[in-house]
Amino acid sequence: MGAYVIDSVLFRDQFGTEAMRRIFSDENTVQRWLDVEAALAKVQGEMGIIPAAAAAEIQRRSQVRNIDLPALKAEMDRTAHPIVPLLRAMKQVCEGDAGEYIHWGATTQDIMDTGTILQVREALDEIDASYRKLFENVCALAARYRDQVMVGRSHGQHALPITFGFKAAGWAEELRRNAQRLRQMRERVLVGQFSGAVGTLAALGEAGMAVQQRLFEELGLGCPAITWHTSRDNVAELISVLAIACGTAGKIAHEVFSLQKTETAELEEPFALGKVGSSTMPHKRNPPVCEGVIAVNRLVRATVPLAIEGIVADHERDKVVLQAEREYIGRVFAMTHAAIQKMVFVTGGLSVRTQNMERNLYAQNGLLMSEAVMMGLSEALGRQEAHEIVYGICMDVFENGGSLKDALMRHPDVSARLSEAQIDRMLAPHGYVGHAGAFVDQVLANPLD
Structure with missing residues (x-):
């Protein structure tokens, strides 16, 4: 049993996914730190800043399997520092004096920030793939039910007729905008960090900026115009955009939840015999998947103010902000991915009760x-x-x-x-849906870029 739901054997799949647990695992976190150190050594070896043999040895040994994680953790506790124990461990596993050349000119936050960005890149790739599948499912609903008339509601009350395809197309267009936000954000967020103790690269002398440029070319990351040690607007944007993307998943879940209510019964999340709604009321067919997505959306949304607060950071280094990020970045990714994946499941097997949609058109006698x-x-x-x-x-x-x-x-x-x-x-509702079908066609005519 984990102390937190993401790690709980019982509850973790309600609040996260296996992919995100792997990406933000201790093993992958340390591996990404080592990836940065290895790339730095490679570049500096090629530039003649450190011995080529030492650079090759650092690259060869920069594998998390060479690191005793429990021992690393014990040293982190003893030293109150995350990277120095890793450097000492690497010195022990590297042959000769190669370990003396690891981390040349770097500072701890350079390695940790860039390692996090490598994890973020992995995680965004997973989010993108799942989001595309959700978009495809919703577009399929819009196409299939393009002309299925149903009640349109405003303020929770019957308003005018629409079609279910029109509703689903509205979801699809929102998903499209979110996919664009996620894609456009990558240019600003997938940027490395290597600038030394206070951001000036003083330890590397005149070679500093060239090392920085070549390091990020090696890692496939953007090169910043200046250090972002205490400029955390990129992290704030990341969390905000993830919250928006998760919010749309929550919005669709809430619509399904609402339209599954007994009195309406127009939609139902996928049901299979064996799914239990109540320990005391055998008749219940609840929407637990949608309820879970709505709950996760609230948790993700509540993290946005914390990320924005981190923009106000202290001078050239602020560990308070970094410690907070360490807690919530992986969590937000895990929950967002879980919400999207669950809505892929819901929209892929959604039960659309067309007969009840027709019935409800006449519920108010005209x-x-x-x-x-x-x-x-x-x-x-x-x-x-x-x-x-x-x-x-x-x-x-x-x-x-x-x-x-x-x-x-x-x-x-x-x-x-x-x-x-x-x-x-x-008084014929089927003749008063306006241009609903044409709007559906417009949405479906534009594939996701």
């Missing part, structure tokens, strides 16, 4: 179509007068029952201007 009637009367009476008349009729039906058609037929100002056939056409 009141859903009040706008169509009002617009029809407006041609003869003017819009405001028509609104007043239809409003009075609708409120009477709402309070006293009956159907909107019968009430319209009884009203002299309406019956004098509209025939029964005209009223029937106005």
Whole structure:
């Protein structure tokens, strides 16, 4: 049992994924630190800054399997430092004096920040792949149900007819924008950190900036114009964009959750026999996957202020900010990926209850179509007068029952201007979905870049 849900054997898959646990594991964290040290040694060996033989030995030994992690942890506790114990461990495993040349001109935060960015790159690749699958699933729903009429709701109340394809296309377009945000953000976030103790690269003399440039070419990362040791706006952007992406997954989950309520019953997350809704009520078919996604979305969203607060950092180094990042970066990735993956599952097997969508169109005995009637009367009476008349009729039906058609037929100002056939056409929900289908087509015409 883990102390936190992401690591819990019982609950971890509700709050994370195996891919994210691997990327942000201790093993991969140390490996990414070693990757940076190895790349630095390689570049400096090629430039003649350190002996070529030492550089080759550092590269050869920079594998996490060569590091005793429990011993490393014990030394980290003793020294209150994360990288010095790693350097000492590497000195022990490197032959000759090669270990004396590791970390040449670097500072601890250079290695840790760049290692984190390498992990972030891995994690963003996983997010991108899952997001594309979610987009594909939602587009498939939009295409399949392009013309399936359902109730459109505003303020939680019946408003006007839409189609389920139109709703799903709205989800798809939001996912598209988020995919663009994730892609555009990479240029600003996937930038390395190598600038020495206070960011000036003083330890490397005139070679400093050339080493920096070649190091990040070796690692495939962007090279910063200046150190970002205490410029954490990139991390704030990363967490904010992940929260937005997770938010859309939460929004879709909330819609499914809402439309699965017994009184509505238009959608249902995938169900298989054996899935239990209650320990005491055998009839329950709850939406636990969607509920979990909504909960995870809240946790991710709540981290955004913490990331933005980190922008205000102290002078040239601020470990308080770094310690906070160490806690939440992996967590936010884990939860965001879990939410997206779960919604891939939900949208891939979503049960769409078309018969209930049709039924609910008539739940208010015609009141859903009040706008169509009002617009029809407006041609003869003017819009405001028509609104007043239809409003009075609708409120009477709402309070006293009956159907909107019968009430319209009884009203002299309406019956004098509209025939029964005209009223029937106005009250037909399938004929009042506007350009819903065309909007779906517009969304589906643009593949995800």
